[in-house]
Structures are given as structure tokens and as C-alpha cells.
Amino acid sequence: MCLRLLLSILVSIAGLACAARIPGPEERIVGGSYIPIEYVPWQVSVQNNSLHCCGGVIYSDRAILTAAHCLSNVTVTDLSVRAGSSYWSKGGQVLKVLKTIAHPKYVPKLYNPYDIAVLILEAPLRLGGTVKKIPLAEQTPVAGTIVLTSGWGYTRENSSFLWPILQGVHVAILNRTDCLKAYKHVNITIDMICADGQRWDTCQGDSGGPLIETTKGGHRQLIGMVSWGDGCGTNPGVYEDIAFFHNWIKYTVKKNIYKSIVKI
Template identity: 40%
Template sequence: MFLQCVFLISSASLISSKWIPERIVGGHSVSIDVVPWQASILKHGSHWCGAAIYSEDIVITAAHCVQYAYPGAFHVRVGSAYTSFGGQVVRVSQILVHQDYDQSLSNDIAVIRLQSSLRLSDSVSSIPLAESSPASGSPATVSGWGAVGYHQQLSRSLLEVSVDIVDQKKCSDSYDGHITNDMICAAAPGKDACSGDSGGPLVSNGRLVGIVSFGTDCAHPKYPGVYADVAKLKPWILKAIQRL
């Protein structure tokens, strides 16, 4: 039977009965200078989701992170390896969620315009979007402040983990055919994203290839982590930015 649960930060944040948005497992602490495109979305002042910096006033995240809230509920923190202090904190001005996003988590992508421009530096930098989806087996990294294991605490400092892109058919078979063309999968033994990492960046070859979306448990040997495929969704992303 195909049945998962969905969390943003914990089970108290249940938004669906099928999927578990993700968090970092098996990773290591990393300086923000190593992943300067990493952002933290704060909801009412507390870390809620990850995001990737596209430009000085645009960040990209998962649709399920922002679908049910108004822009005024959110701030974005950048330039810090911690979600509670440091770096720059800016208000969110506008949010645009993919119009075809649904509870299956297909098209799990959203773009956010900030009220003021970020000051770019070695610790605050944009990342280019992938032109094409990476091949199966390609190395990638995912970062965030999510839980370090299923039903465990969020990390206080930024973590990063190395994974490999998984063949889409193999991933789809693991999820009983529920992987759509706009999704990409990645995994490694004992390594994964987890709750609180949703919306964060999956990076390969210096480009943003995925946005953390969902999974079953965390680092489950049968179920790879699933991400919105940035290359497949790039046309929508670019049009959405123009509309904001």
C-alpha cells in the first residue's frame, strides 16, 4: 500500500497523508561560504523551510512551504549558517506558487520576491539554474537545517550531505509510479534530506538541479529523496519571476 506522511517541521505540521517533506541525515556541518546560495525561510520568526537564492531579490523554494500563508508571515535569512541569528533578514513581498501544484506534490515549486535587495558577498550569492537534468549517478549535494533523522531534532547549524542522482524509473518503481516528469530523485546509503530541509537546494556541477520536496522516512534504503526538477521547471520559473 502506498502510504506516507507529510511534515514541514514536525508531525504537528501535517499537510497531507502521503508525503514527508525532507531534512538532512548523515551530513556534516558546513560554512555558509561553501553554500552561499542557501537561504532560510522564517515563518513568524522561526525557521520553516529552506530556499535557494536566484538573484538579489528572488529566492526559489517548494510550493508546499508557502502555499497556505500570506507573504507577511515570512522573512528570509541569508548569509548565516544559523537560522536564529546572523546574516541578513529581509521581508517577503510576493509569492507565486506553480498553478499546477497539487497534493501529489507534482510541480512543487514557488518563487518569492523580497521587499529589499540582498547585499551579495562571499556568503550571499545566487546560483544558476540547471539547463538540463543531471544523468543518473551524477554526484550532488543538498543542504539545510532539517532534522538529523526521522522524528529527531532540527539541526542548529547548516548541514550538507553528498548524494547521487537516482534513475527516474527506479525511483518511480520505489514510489509505486507516483514520480512525475517534473521530479528528480537522489540518494546515498544513510544520507538524505529530511523535515525542515523542504524547499532547499540540490546542487550538481555548480548549478541548482532540484528543490527539496518529499520522501518516505529519512534515508530509507528503499525510498530516495524526491526533488522538484529545476531544469524541467525552468520555463515556469523564469516566467513566474517576470510576473512578480
Template identity: 40%
Template sequence: MLKFVILLSAVACALGGTIPEGLLPQLDGRIVGGSATTISSFPWQISLQRSGSHSCGGSVYSANVIVTAAHCLQSVSASVLQIRAGSTYWSSGGVTVKVSSFKNHEGYNANTMVNDIAIIKLASSLTFSSTIKAIGLASSNPANGAAASVSGWGTQSYGSSSIPSQLQYVNVNIVSQSVCSSSTYGYGSEIKSTMICAAASGKDACQGDSGGPLVSGGVLVGVVSWGYGCAYSNYPGVYADVAALRSWVINNA
């Protein structure tokens, strides 16, 4: 598998040109080519933090359950994790809640990135408001080309070490699993049945966006997972397919 430098978490990116040899699939998410926004526009978005620092995104599923990516929760204990919800800024505002436990999908494979989904149980329940809301899970996938958005506090260019303080978002279009794995793009058989893609010219998720929400039609359709670089034209962002993994989330939440 082509390799891109693995960053902090995981993401998807698309821009143009060939992939340099010797690079590793990037496992970090960030928003590239996006715009600043406020939490009231994405009230399901949370910042998942390790020892007080932003590491990944996530989505509010219920008052005490967060959906994120399994790769965000490797080699970490719940005791150092917290989430910040209800704030436009990852480092201040809103509320912080400790994590009591988490569960990765049993079928998650770090080599293929299949089943890259996890749930987090919070130590205390969130209080819903205009800035903290749950989002429903997609029961079927949007059509190829459907409008979608992805949000997060991830880096704004591939390989960057700094992240924005304010929440960013970008509008993208769904690339179905069959199209994403076709000769139109460069991934081929690396796109598995539990993955869905999304792309827009010069726009993508990136490092630090991992685990965050891909939303279309008002429901969660994807979880930021991986990709080659960020915003490369032949390599859409790759997301865990929420419709395919919906029953696992419901049964484990």
C-alpha cells in the same frame, strides 16, 4: 499512496527496511547522515522563516527572488515570512529580509506533489558577497548516478522535533526519474515528470530541509520536496525537477 507522517515542510529520505503501514508521505525536509558546514560553501542557501522560526530552505535566484517549494507556502501570508541569508546559522548572523509576495506553481498538487516549486519576492534586495550568491538553474538533468549535494537546517533524524543551529549538508547521487519510478525503488507511478530523485546510503534530506537546494555541477537541479521517511533504502529523496520547471521560474521571477 503510502502515507507517512506529514511534518512541518517536506523532504526526502532513504535508509532501509519496509515502510510501516498507516504512515503518510512525509512533507518535511531535514539532513540525515550529513555534516556541519558553513554558508560560504553554500552561499545560495537561505532559511525561510515564519514568525521568526525556521520552516523551510530556499535558494537565491537573484538579488530579490528566492526559489523554494510550493508546499512550504501553503496557508500562510507573506506578512509573517522573512528569509535569513548569508549566515551559517538559521537564527543569527547574515541578513534578514521580509517577503513582499510569493507565487506557487499553478499546477502544484498537494496530493501528488507535482510541480512543487514556488518563487518568493523579497521586500528589499540582497547584496551579494562571499556568503550570499545566486545559483543558476539547471537546463538539463544530470546523468543517473551523478554526484550532488543537499543542504539545510532540517532535522537530523526522521520524526525529530529539534533542528540544528548550524547548516548541514550531505553528498548524494542523482536517481533519474525513470530509475526512481522503476521497480528498483518503491515509489512506482508516484514519481511524476516534474520530479527527480537522489539517494545515498543512510543519507537524505528531512523535515525542515524542504524547499532547499539539490545542487549538481554547480547549478540547482532540484528543490527538496518529499519522500517516505528519511534515508530509507527503497525510497530516495524526491525533489522538484528544476530543469523541467526552469521556464516557469524564469517567466515568473
């Protein structure tokens, strides 16, 4: 994530932003392995001044979903999205961001409730084999569901170099009781879901990236979005629950894409 907001860092540094990221050589999903973009064609790299800072998910050819904290202290004119490549630094399609819309209840602070945002692109993506939108889940996943997450983030805590190739890892959804036990000092709000963070996890650089479930019918859907966690691979990862935001996402995209078309 453009900061997976490690709590230890957040306590000491307020208002970390995309622009503050300094690339280093060992960033990627913790405990994962290379995953080709063809397998996760909805994954994008959200970039600030052409440097990866967060993950994102293709909702439509003009709309990208990401974490709201990825937009802290950044200028929309500096933002772009790279889609259709397993590499954050080359290949695929690169489009500028026209507008950013964070959830109205999001307030930049520790633990990031309502940590979701929509990016409206200046031009439509060319959808195809390596660039695809993904449907939104309408129900919160049940505990024990095995899900897939991906990104270009750290492979361990306190690393500082962007891993160039996309990584993926499977994690299991935790029940709310276990999540609350792991985070006794944190208010796990109704918009959040947790996934097992023991050995396999997301980390800094993965924020805004997808959490994907494959249904019994073989269809894949977006059930979560990388938000935050205490450490990497040591405690549960916390994700925004897409089912909770389903109606807000649809309304926000429809409203703002119409406005952008009229403006153009």
C-alpha cells in the same frame, strides 16, 4: 523542509503548514555534516514568524526559490528570509517577503507534483561572499551524478528540534527506473527527479533547499529542489527538476519583480 511531507504524517494529518512546525533538538540533514555558508552561499532559511520552516535558494537579489508546500496555510506578512549565515536563528541578512507565487499547477496533496514557488523580497539582498545567486540547470542530471544538498532539517525521522547549524551531504542521482521501483504506489511525475536516500538524505525542515551539481568545468548550478520522500535515509529523496521549470522560473521572476517595482 517546512515539512518534508513524510508520507506517514501526511496520511494522518492533512494540510500541515509552516506554522505548524514545533522546533526540536535533532533536526538536520541525514548522514551529513556541518557545511559553512561560504560553501553554499545561495542557501537561505525561509522563516515563519522568525522560526525556520523551509530552505530556499537565491535566484536573484530579489527572488528566492522554495517548495510550494512551504506556503501552505501561511500568511505572506509572517514570512521572511535569512541569508548569509550558517545559523538559521542569527547572523546574515533578514528580509521580509513581499509576495509568494506557487506554480499554477501545484495542488496541495500527497506527493506534491509541481512543488515549486518563487518568493519576491521587499528589498534586494546585498550580494557578496556569503550571499550569492546560483545559475539554473538547463538539462536534467544523468543517473550517477554526485550532487550536494544542504539544510537545517531533521537528522532522523520523527525528530522535532531544529538543528541550529547548516548541514550538507552528497547524494547520487538515481535513474528513473530505480525511482519508480522504490515508489510503486506513487506517480513519479515528469517534474521530479530522485536521489539515493540510503543513509544519506534530506528530511523534514529541508524542503525548498538546493540540490547542486558541480560541472566538469568547476561551475556549480542548481539542478533540483528538495520536495518530499517516504521516510528519511530509508527511501530515495524526491526533488523538483529545475531544468523542467527553467522557463517558468525566469518568466515568473521577471514578471513579478517588475510588478513589485512599479507598485513600490
